Amino acid sequence: MSKDDSKLESPERRELIKVSGLALGGLLIATCLPPVIHKSAATQIVEEGASGDSPAGPAELGAFIRIDPTGGVTLIMPKIEMGQGVQSSLAAMLAEELEVDLSQVTLQEAPPNEELYVDPILNFQATGGSTSARSFWRPLREAGATGRILLVQAAADEWGISSEVCEARNGAVHGPDGQQLGYGELVEAAAELPVPEQIPLKSPDQFRLIGKPLQRLDTPPKVNGSAKFTTDLQLTDMKIATTRTCPVLGGTLASVDDREARRIPGVREIIPLKDAVAVIGDHTWAAIQGARALKVEWNFGDNARLSSEQIEQALRDAADRDGALATDEGDIDAALDGVDTQIEAEYEMPFLAHAALEPMSCVAQVRVDACELWVGTQVPVMAQQAAAKVSGLPPEKVIVNNQLIGGAFGRRLEVDFIAQAVDIARNVFYPVKLIWTREEDTTHDLYRPHYLDRFRAGLDGNGLPVGWSHTIVGGSVMARFSPQALGENGLDPDAIEISAKPIYHLPNLRVRYVPEDPVALRVSWWRGVGQLHGAYVVEGFIDELAIAAEQDPVDYRLRLLQDQPRAQAVLRLAAEKAGWGQTLPDGHGRGVAVHQVFGSYLATVVELATTPQGGLRINRLICAVDCGLALNPTSVRSQIEGGTLFGLSAALFNEVTVKDGHVQQSNFHDYRQIRISDAPPVEVHLIDSQETPGGIGEAGTALIAPALVNALYAATGKRIRRLPLSRAGYHVLAREA
Amino acid sequence: MPTLTINGDTHQVDVPEDMPLLWVLRDVLGMTGTKYGCGIAQCGACTVHLDGNAVRSCVLPVGGVEGKRIETIEAMENSELGRSVQSAWLEHEVVQCGYCQSGQIMSAVALLSKTPQPDDKEIDLGMSGNLCRCCTYTRIRGAIKSVAKA
Ligand code: FES
Ligand code: FES
Numbered sequence: 054m055s056k057d058d059s060k061l062e063s064p065e066r067r068e069l070i071k072v073s074g075l076a077l078g079g080l081l082i083a084t085c086l087p088p089v090i091h092k093s094a095a096t097q098i099v100e101e102g103a104s105g106d107s108p109a110g111p112a113e114l115g116a117f118i119r120i121d122p123t124g125g126v127t128l129i130m131p132k133i134e135m136g137q138g139v140q141s142s143l144a145a146m147l148a149e150e151l152e153v154d155l156s157q158v159t160l161q162e163a164p165p166n167e168e169l170y171v172d173p174i175l176n177f178q179a180t181g182g183s184t185s186a187r188s189f190w191r192p193l194r195e196a197g198a199t200g201r202i203l204l205v206q207a208a209a210d211e212w213g214i215s216s217e218v219c220e221a222r223n224g225a226v227h228g229p230d231g232q233q234l235g236y237g238e239l240v241e242a243a244a245e246l247p248v249p250e251q252i253p254l255k256s257p258d259q260f261r262l263i264g265k266p267l268q269r270l271d272t273p274p275k276v277n278g279s280a281k282f283t284t285d286l287q288l289t290d291m292k293i294a295t296t297r298t299c300p301v302l303g304g305t306l307a308s309v310d311d312r313e314a315r316r317i318p319g320v321r322e323i324i325p326l327k328d329a330v331a332v333i334g335d336h337t338w339a340a341i342q343g344a345r346a347l348k349v350e351w352n353f354g355d356n357a358r359l360s361s362e363q364i365e366q367a368l369r370d371a372a373d374r375d376g377a378l379a380t381d382e383g384d385i386d387a388a389l390d391g392v393d394t395q396i397e398a399e400y401e402m403p404f405l406a407h408a409a410l411e412p413m414s415c416v417a418q419v420r421v422d423a424c425e426l427w428v429g430t431q432v433p434v435m436a437q438q439a440a441a442k443v444s445g446l447p448p449e450k451v452i453v454n455n456q457l458i459g460g461a462f463g464r465r466l467e468v469d470f471i472a473q474a475v476d477i478a479r480n481v482f483y484p485v486k487l488i489w490t491r492e493e494d495t496t497h498d499l500y501r502p503h504y505l506d507r508f509r510a511g512l513d514g515n516g517l518p519v520g521w522s523h524t525i526v527g528g529s530v531m532a533r534f535s536p537q538a539l540g541e542n543g544l545d546p547d548a549i550e551i552s553a554k555p556i557y558h559l560p561n562l563r564v565r566y567v568p569e570d571p572v573a574l575r576v577s578w579w580r581g582v583g584q585l586h587g588a589y590v591v592e593g594f595i596d597e598l599a600i601a602a603e604q605d606p607v608d609y610r611l612r613l614l615q616d617q618p619r620a621q622a623v624l625r626l627a628a629e630k631a632g633w634g635q636t637l638p639d640g641h642g643r644g645v646a647v648h649q650v651f652g653s654y655l656a657t658v659v660e661l662a663t664t665p666q667g668g669l670r671i672n673r674l675i676c677a678v679d680c681g682l683a684l685n686p687t688s689v690r691s692q693i694e695g696g697t698l699f700g701l702s703a704a705l706f707n708e709v710t711v712k713d714g715h716v717q718q719s720n721f722h723d724y725r726q727i728r729i730s731d732a733p734p735v736e737v738h739l740i741d742s743q744e745t746p747g748g749i750g751e752a753g754t755a756l757i758a759p760a761l762v763n764a765l766y767a768a769t770g771k772r773i774r775r776l777p778l779s780r781a782g783y784h785v786l787a788r789e790a
Numbered sequence: 791m792p793t794l795t796i797n798g799d800t801h802q803v804d805v806p807e808d809m810p811l812l813w814v815l816r817d818v819l820g821m822t823g824t825k826y827g828c829g830i831a832q833c834g835a836c837t838v839h840l841d842g843n844a845v846r847s848c849v850l851p852v853g854g855v856e857g858k859r860i861e862t863i864e865a866m867e868n869s870e871l872g873r874s875v876q877s878a879w880l881e882h883e884v885v886q887c888g889y890c891q892s893g894q895i896m897s898a899v900a901l902l903s904k905t906p907q908p909d910d911k912e913i914d915l916g917m918s919g920n921l922c923r924c925c926t927y928t929r930i931r932g933a934i935k936s937v938a939k940a
Contacts, residue, residue: 138886268880275888276876278823278863282889285822293817318806336817337826338809410827410835410889410923459825459889460923491828687883691929695886698925721832721921730914732927788910 118147118196120204124224124237126151127159132189133431133455138688141269143189145262145684150197150254152221153236155262160270162455190746195252202249207242208234257682257743266687271457282459283414283429284488291416291484292321294477295340298329298497301353301714302573306330310348317342324480331477337488344490356714359573364711365401368505368526368569376524376567377542379553383561388520392511396601400508400590401775403708404571405501405579408724411459412494415474418484423450424475425484429458431465439468443475462699463578467499495724496716499577500709502528504548506590516602517612520561523552523590528576529568543568551587556620556649557595557613573711580699581754584650592646592759593774596766606645606763607633619654619679620647622740627656627677630738640664641672644764646756651748653680654740657697657756659764662786669765669778670786671701671733676753678737681744689749694735696753702727704758706779731785792852796821797865807853812836814852815862823863823892827921834920837893838862844900846919863892866899874937875899882933886924894920898934907938 117129128147132139144158201221208226209216211234218229225235257264274280299305309330311323319339324331332343389395416427417440424444430436433453441448458465474487489497504527511520529545531538539545544566553564570576579585599609607628614620624647628634631643640663647656660673676693683689706725710717718724735753762773765783773781794801794811796819803818810829815821815838824847827835831846838847839861866872875898878884885891894917901908901916908916913934922930 269883269885272880272883272885272888275885275891276879276895277867278821278892280888281822282825284826285816287820287822336805336809336813338805338813338817341829408923410825410833410887410921412826458887460887462923488826491830691883691886691926694928695925698927699923702925720830721828722830726921726923727925727927728918728921729927729930730918732925734928734931788914 118151118200120200120236120240122237122240124157124235125159126153126157126224126236127161130160130162133162133429133458138269138271138685138692140271141267142684142688143193144270145267146189146193147197149260149262150194151200153224155267155270157224158270191254194254198252198254199249200243202252203243203246204236204239206246206249207239208232210242211239263684264682264686267685269688280457282411283416283427283456284411284459284486286416286427286456286486288416288418288427288484288486291486292333292335292481293337293340294324294331294333294474294485294487295337295344295490296326296329296331296473296477296487296493297344297347297349298473298493299351299353300496300716301351301356302575303356304328304351304353304714307350307352309350313348314343314346317346322481323347324477326473326476329473331473331487333477333481333485340488341490353714356573359714360712361710364503364571364573365505367571368503371567371569372505372507372524372526374567375542376526376565377540377544378563379525379544379549379566380562380564382563383520385520385522385561385563388561389509389511389522392513392519394512394516394601396508396510396512396594396597398508398594398597398772398774400504400506400593402501402504402586402589403776404503404574404576404710405703405707406495406498406709406718406724407462407464407579408495408498408721408726409458409460409462409464412491413464413470413489414487415471416484416486417471417474417478419444419446419475419479420482422446423452424478425452425454426471426475427454427456428471428474429456429461429465430468430471431458431461431463432468435468436471439472440475443472444479462580463582464498466578469497469499491721492719495719498709498716499575501579501585502530502548502576503571504586504590506552508590508594510594510598512598512602516598516604516609518557518559518598521559521563523564523594524567525549525552525565525586525590526567526569527586528570530576530578530582532568532570533575534577547583548586550583551591551648551650555591555595556617557610558615559613573714574709574716580696581751584648584751585700585755585758588646588648588650588755589758589776592648592756593762596644596646596759596763597772600766605634610645610647614647617649619740619744620649620656623647623654623656623677623679626738626740627658627675630677630736631658631660631673631675633658638662640768642764642766642768644760644762644767646759646763648756650752650755651750652745653678653747653749653752655679655693655752655756657753657760659757659760661761661764661768663765663768664786667782667784668786669783670788671761672789673736674701674733674757675736676738676756677740678749678752679740679742679744680747680749680752681742682746683739683742684746686739689739690737692749693737693753696749696751697735697757698727698732700754700757701732701761704761704776704778705731705783705785706777708777708780730787733788792856794852794855794860795858796860797862797868803852805852808851811838811847811850811852811855811860815847821862821864825889825892827890827893831919832921833890834893834897835890837896837920839896839900842900842903844897844916844919863896866895869899871903871937872899874940875902875933878933878937882929882936884926884929884933886922886926890920890922890924891926894922894926894930898930898937902934902937908934
C-alpha cells in the first residue's frame with residue numbers, strides 16, 4: 054500500500070464525508086464514492102448507469118452509517134448480497150476503523166427511494182463487475198474512522214481530557230483512568246462536532262478484521278431455511294402469478310383460449326399482455342397449472358424462421374467487414390510478410406443462459422398513488438425506472454425493497470421480469486408475486502453473446518510472436534445497455550476486454566471488433582463479462598503459439614510476461630503446486646492459463662485424464678491468486694472455487710441454440726450443470742499481497758475454459774476451439790474412488 | 791382434504807390431491823425454507839425427508855404422502871445430526887447465495903443418518919441430485935466429511 058493511502062488530507066476528499074444528527078437521536082455518516090481507477094468496461098456501465106438515463110454519476114453514489122443511541126451500528130448497504138460475501142466484506146471495512154465488532158453491525162438493504170435517505174441513496178446503485186470491494190475500500194474505512202474520531206472526541210470533551218489519551222475499543226471509548234462510555238451514549242454529542250481535518254487510516258499490520266478469515270453475516274439464516282429470497286416473500290392478500298411469454302423474441306399475443314385454465318381450482322385471473330399471458334392464482338401450483346392449460350396463439354413475427362445456423366453464418370459473414378479498430382500498434386502486415394511460421398485459428402463461444410437457481414421473480418403492487426416492488430435486483434434504480442414506465446407513475450412514486458438474491462450471475466442486472474410483474478400487477482388491487490417457471494427462465498433469458506474470434510500470428514526464429522492479428526465478431530451488450538459508451542464504429546469496450554491489450558509482450562498488434570447482433574436473442578452480461586471471452590481466446594491462442602514454437606506453455610508465457618511480475622508470480626506458483634513438468638500417463642495432460650482479470654492476477658492449471666471414447670476426468674484443478682490484500686481470505690477462496698467450477702460447467706456442457714426462433718433448451722435436463730459428482734476439488738493458493746484489493750467474484754470463471762482446452766490438447770493432441778466440450782463429443786467420467 | 795404430518799405437527803390442508811408437496815409447504819403452510827428450482831426433480835432445491843429419506847417435493851403429489859413422516863429444513867435444528875450439519879456448513883463457509891442450501895442440507899442429513907462415514911463415492915451418490923449453481927461443491931464435501939469424523 055502506498056503512503057498516501059494512510060492519511061487523508063485533500064480538502065476535496067474531505068467534503069465527501071458528511072456527518073449529521075438524527076431526528077430520533079443518533080449519528081449519521083454519509084460517504085461518497087470517488088471514481089474508481091481500475092474498471093472493466095462492464096463495471097463502468099453498471100456503476101454509471103445505462104442508456105444515459107441514470108440519475109447520477111459515480112461521485113454521488115453513497116453509503117450511510119447510522120449509530121443509534123443504544124450503540125447499534127447500521128450500515129445501509131448499497132451492494133446486494135448474491136453469495137459473493139460482499140456485504141460482510143464491506144461491513145468489516147467499516148467495523149475495522151470504527152472499532153466495533155463485526156457482530157455489532159446490522160445490515161440494511163439500501164432503498165432507492167426512502168425519505169430518510171434522500172440524497173446519495175436515491176442515486177444509481179448497482180452490484181456487478183467485481184467492483185464492490187474496490188470501490189468501497191477507502192470510503193468505508195474513512196467513514197468508520199470519522200465516526201471513531203468523533204466519538205472519541207465527544208468522550209474526551211465529556212471527561213475534560215485530551216482525545217489523545219482516550220482509546221476506542223469494542224464499541225466504547227475508554228479513558229486513561231478506567232472511564233468508559235459506550236458509543237450510544239456519545240452519539241448525540243458527536244453529531245455536533247465538525248468533521249475532522251485529518252482521517253488517518255490503519256496500516257495493514259494493525260488490522261484485526263480485514264484480511265482475517267471471518268464468518269459471513271448472511272449465512273446463518275441460509276442454513277435453517279429462514280432467509281427470505283424474492284420467491285419466498287409473503288404479503289397480506291398477495292397472490293401468485295406465472296406467465297407464458299411468446300417463445301419467439303419479438304412475437305406478440307394473437308389470442309388466448311382460457312376456458313380450461315379458469316376451471317383449475319385456485320386460478321383467479323388470466324391477464325393477457327402484449328407478448329405474454331399471465332395466470333394469477335391462490336398458490337403457485339394453480340398459476341402453473343393454469344398457464345399450462347392455456348391455449349395460446351402467437352404472432353411469431355419476423356424471427357419465426359431463425360435458427361442457430363443462420364445466426365452463426367451471419368457472424369462468419371460479418372468477420373470480413375471492417376468493423377471497429379480496437380488496437381493498431383506497429384505494422385502487422387509488414388511484420389507478417391515473409392514470415393515462415395504463421396498460425397491461424399478460429400475460436401467460438403456459444404450463447405449461454407444464466408440459470409440462477411432462483412428463477413426470475415418479483416413482487417409488485419400498483420396502488421393509485423404508488424407502486425411498490427419487493428425484488429432482488431442488482432440495479433435498483435433501473436428497476437424503479439422500469440416500474441415507473443409501465444405503471445405510468447413518476448419514479449419517485451416507485452418504492453423498491455431490495456431482497457437477497459438466489460444467484461444472479463448478471464441476470465438481475467436486467468429488469469425485463471420486473472416490468473412484466475408491474476404490467477400484471479397494475480390490473481389488480483392486491484400484491485402479485487410473479488415467479489417464472491424454470492422453463493420460462495431458460496427460454497426468456499438475455500444470453501451471453503455468441504462470439505467468433507479469428508487469429509493470425511507469425512513467429513520469429515526463436516518462436517516469439519512478431520505480429521498478432523485478432524478479429525472479434527459478436528453481439529454488443531453495450532450497444533443495448535449503454536449505447537453512449539460505444540466507441541467509433543460501434544467499438545464495444547466490453548467485447549474487446551483483454552483482447553485489445555493482452556498482458557503479453559506482443560509487437561505489431563492489431564485487434565478489430567465487428568458488432569453483429571443476433572436477431573432472435575437478446576444479449577447481456579454474464580458472470581465474467583468481456584474478460585471471460587477475452588481470456589478464453591487469448592489464452593487458447595497463446596498456447597497454440599507455444600506449441601508451434603515447440604516450447605513449454607509455462608516457460609513460453611513467462612518469456613512474454615517480462616514486465617508483468619505479478620502475473621509471473623501467480624503463473625510460477627500455480628505451476629509449482631501442480632507439479633508442472635512431471636510426467637503423466639498417456640491420455641493425461643496439463644493445461645494452463647494466466648491473466649489479469651478484474652484487478653486481480655490469476656493462474657489456473659487443469660490436470661485431466663481422457664479415454665479414447667471421449668471420456669474426460671479432471672483430476673486436479675489449481676488456482677494461484679494475487680487479488681491484492683485479501684479482505685476475507687475465506688471468501689476469496691470460496692469465490693475462486695465456485696467461480697472456477699461455474700465456468701467449468703459452462704465450458705463442459707452449455708450452449709443455447711435456436712430453432713424456428715425458439716430457444717431449444719428449457720430446464721436442467723437439457724441445459725445441464727455440473728454436479729458434485731462431476732466437480733473436482735479446487736485447490737486455491739493465495740499470494741500474500743498488500744496491493745489494493747482486486748475483484749474475485751468473476752476471476753476464476755474467466756480462466757478455467759482456456760486451461761481446460763489447453764489441457765485437453767496436451768492429453769490428446771487435439772485442439773478444441775469451440776465450446777462447449779460436449780459439442781466435440783466429450784463426456785465427464787465419474788471420479789476415481 | 792389431505793392430513794399431513796410435518797415436523798411432528800399435523801396439518802389439514804384444503805388443496806387438490808395432485809398438488810405437489812412443495813407448493814403446499816411454501817404457499818399454503820408458509821414454510822418457505824424448501825425451494826423451487828426446476829419442478830422436474832433435477833435440482834434438489836425442494837428436498838425434504840419422507841420417513842427419513844431425501845425426496846424431491848416438487849414431484850410428490852400431496853395425496854400420496856398422507857400418514858408419512860415429513861420433515862423440512864425448518865426442523866433440522868431439532869435433531870443433533872441436523873444441528874451438526876448446519877454448524878459444519880457455517881464453519882466451512884459452504885454457503886454462497888444460499889438458495890440451494892436447504893436442499894443440500896436435507897440431502898446431507900439423510901446421507902449421514904444412513905451412512906455416518908461416507909467416502910467420496912457415497913457422498914457423490916447421496917448429493918448428486920442437488921445442484922448448486924454457485925458451485926459450492928468443494929466445501930459441501932469438506933463439511934460432510936467433518937461431520938462424519940466428529
Ligand atoms: S424443484 Fe424439485 S428438484 Fe428442482
Ligand atoms: S449457494 Fe447458490 S445455488 Fe448453491
